[in-house]
Amino acid sequence: xxxxxxxxxxxxxxxxxxxxxxxxxxxxxxxxxxxxxxxxxxxxxxxxxxxxxxxxxxxxxxxxxxxxxxxxxxxxxxxxxxxxxxxxxxxxxxxxxxxxxxxxxxxxxxxxxxxxxxxxxxxxxxxxxxxxxxxxxxxxxxxxxxxxxxxxxxxxxxxxxxxxxxxxxxxxxxxxxxxxxxxxxxxxxxxxxxxxxxxxxxxxxxxxxxxxxxxxxxxxxxxxxxxxxxxxxxxxxxxxxxxxxxxxxxxxxxxxxxxxxxxxxxxxxxxxxxxxxxxxxxxxxxxxxxxxxxxxxxxxxxxxxxxxxxxxxxxxxxxxxxxxxxxxxxxxxxxxxxxxxxxxxxxxxxxxxxxxxxxxxxxxxxxxxxxxxxxxxxxxxxxxxxxxxxx
Amino acid sequence: xxxxxxxxxxxxxxxxxxxxxxxxxxxxxxxxxxxxxxxxxxxxxxxxxxxxxxxxxxxxxxxxxxxxxxxxxxxxxxxxxxxxxxxxxxxxxxxxxxxxxxxxxxxxxxxxxxxxxxxxxxxxxxxxxxxxxxxxxxxxxxxxxxxxxxxxxxxxxxxxxxxxxxxxxxxxxxxxxxxxxxxxxxxx
Numbered sequence: 001x002x003x004x005x006x007x008x009x010x011x012x013x014x015x016x017x018x019x020x021x022x023x024x025x026x027x028x029x030x031x032x033x034x035x036x037x038x039x040x041x042x043x044x045x046x047x048x049x050x051x052x053x054x055x056x057x058x059x060x061x062x063x064x065x066x067x068x069x070x071x072x073x074x075x076x077x078x079x080x081x082x083x084x085x086x087x088x089x090x091x092x093x094x095x096x097x098x099x100x101x102x103x104x105x106x107x108x109x110x111x112x113x114x115x116x117x118x119x120x121x122x123x124x125x126x127x128x129x130x131x132x133x134x135x136x137x138x139x140x141x142x143x144x145x146x147x148x149x150x151x152x153x154x155x156x157x158x159x160x161x162x163x164x165x166x167x168x169x170x171x172x173x174x175x176x177x178x179x180x181x182x183x184x185x186x187x188x189x190x191x192x193x194x195x196x197x198x199x200x201x202x203x204x205x206x207x208x209x210x211x212x213x214x215x216x217x218x219x220x221x222x223x224x225x226x227x228x229x230x231x232x233x234x235x236x237x238x239x240x241x242x243x244x245x246x247x248x249x250x251x252x253x254x255x256x257x258x259x260x261x262x263x264x265x266x267x268x269x270x271x272x273x274x275x276x277x278x279x280x281x282x283x284x285x286x287x288x289x290x291x292x293x294x295x296x297x298x299x300x301x302x303x304x305x306x307x308x309x310x311x312x313x314x315x316x317x318x319x320x321x322x323x324x325x326x327x328x329x330x331x332x333x334x335x336x337x338x339x340x341x342x343x344x345x346x347x348x349x350x351x352x353x354x355x356x357x358x359x360x361x362x363x364x365x366x367x368x369x370x371x372x373x374x375x376x377x378x379x380x381x382x383x384x385x386x387x388x389x390x391x
Numbered sequence: 392x393x394x395x396x397x398x399x400x401x402x403x404x405x406x407x408x409x410x411x412x413x414x415x416x417x418x419x420x421x422x423x424x425x426x427x428x429x430x431x432x433x434x435x436x437x438x439x440x441x442x443x444x445x446x447x448x449x450x451x452x453x454x455x456x457x458x459x460x461x462x463x464x465x466x467x468x469x470x471x472x473x474x475x476x477x478x479x480x481x482x483x484x485x486x487x488x489x490x491x492x493x494x495x496x497x498x499x500x501x502x503x504x505x506x507x508x509x510x511x512x513x514x515x516x517x518x519x520x521x522x523x524x525x526x527x528x529x530x531x532x533x534x535x536x537x538x539x540x541x542x543x544x545x546x547x548x549x550x551x552x553x554x555x556x557x558x559x560x561x562x563x564x565x566x567x568x569x570x571x572x573x574x575x576x577x578x579x
Contacts, residue, residue: 049511050534059431073416
């Protein structure tokens with residue numbers, strides 16, 4: 001028997017190259033020749049050993065970095081630093097931005113919306129201050145203008161506009177309230193007949209002062225009698241988010257259904273402070289690396305993530321023509337982890353006695369997530385807009 | 392972006408390379424991810440030591456990227472990469488005139504010490520370097536690249552019968568060298 005010829009057939013057979021027509025003769029030879037069987041076993045052992053040599057297929061981790069360096073790549077290469085990013089260098093800029101926004105919002109609202117004068121008359125819960133009530137418009141030039149300190153009266157949570165109170169007639173023998181005043185207070189609180197007539201010029205100041213004082217008393221009386229527990233305690237808000245994500249990979253969003261929205265439920269705890277929960281779905285740009293067999297690979301996604309958060313909302317105690325500034329902070333998580341932190345600053349618009357509230361604001365978001373024990377940060381900044389239904 | 396590129400064919404990725412922008416860098420990364428293992432294994436078996444293999448691997452991909460300056464059709468990307476790698480390896484062999492160095496021998500020895508189950512593999516690594524370059528190359532293309540005889544013939548631009556001869560002689564030579572050890576291992 002030609003062992004060399006069959007040895008060649010054995011190799012071709014193990015390589016899958018032996019024609020089927022020749023297999024039978026090989027098997028017959030193997031069945032009768034022990035030497036051939038040993039040759040077969042040895043070739044099989046070598047082939048199996050070589051094909052199990054998976055380590056040969058793993059290039060050193062530094063190879064790609066060297067290549068990227070030579071080719072002067074700008075976006076990939078040296079992407080796999082295993083050291084965790086230093087917290088402040090990574091997040092300090094964002095935190096500073098959010099803090100600056102908060103301070104700026106506060107300063108703007110303080111400077112432009114704060115009431116004039118020093119005196120506030122504090123009333124119980126659920127009653128907040130309006131801008132100062134301006135006093136009278138007097139048709140006759142012969143009457144002196146009111147020179148005392150303007151007082152502040154309180155209105156309902158509706159945060160109403162300034163109220164024009166008083167007019168003095170030509171005859172100066174009676175006082176009536178302007179229609180705008182009665183409209184503002186639902187025609188419930190004050191009737192002209194409740195006030196003294198102004199019959200002398202010198203009595204005008206004292207009458208106005210008394211009127212203001214009386215009105216405060218009446219308002220207090222009115223709102224103390226209102227069942228506050230039955231109104232304005234919670235609201236549902238629905239808002240849209242138009243924000244840019246950083247990083248912002250140049251890829252399509254994986255899921256485009258109902259993105260960049262949120263739904264919240266808030267309970268009013270104190271006059272200007274609400275607590276609540278919010279759920280939303282938003283697009284976040286993600287950029288991270290994976291180490292596979294010692295090689296670092298960069299990945300970028302732009303998924304729409306579901307998120308949930310608890311929030312606190314603070315309405316600044318100033319309003320201007322139905323507009324009231326607010327700030328909201330949210331903290332929670334997403335499908336891929338967290339924490340997720342949001343800061344919102346803006347203004348609300350709520351017409352008198354309306355149960356609807358519109359709002360517009362700036363929103364900043366930070367999402368911290370982890371992959372292969374390394375933390376990554378995605379930031380978003382943009383606008384938010386929405387509507388609340390107050391119950 | 393990397394997820395999107397994973398879905399692209401070799402030809403589509405190759406066409407992106409000529410842009411020489413961010414997208415082409417990611418396309419290059421994806422090609423590297425797909426074929427660097429095979430190219431590295433080829434170079435390592437061909438050259439017999441890790442340092443030269445890594446140099447060849449890096450030069451292969453650098454040359455490949457620099458040469459991709461227009462979006463032409465690419466029908467067989469791995470073969471194209473292998474051809475670049477082969478030329479580089481042949482140049483290195485000519486320069487060095489030796490492929491098995493003492494340090495490589497020490498490396499194989501140390502690898503053998505690391506895992507008993509890989510002792511035969513370590514011996515194969517060493518024995519492979521004893522083969523003539525032509526035989527070794529045919530063996531590597533068959534065993535590590537998984538090429539068929541005809542693919543090897545096309546790649547090396549030689550006849551099918553010559554491929555069979557080279558593979559047969561390579562494997563027979565290896566078997567002769569390793570035969571005493573294989574019988575030892577089979578007793579363990």
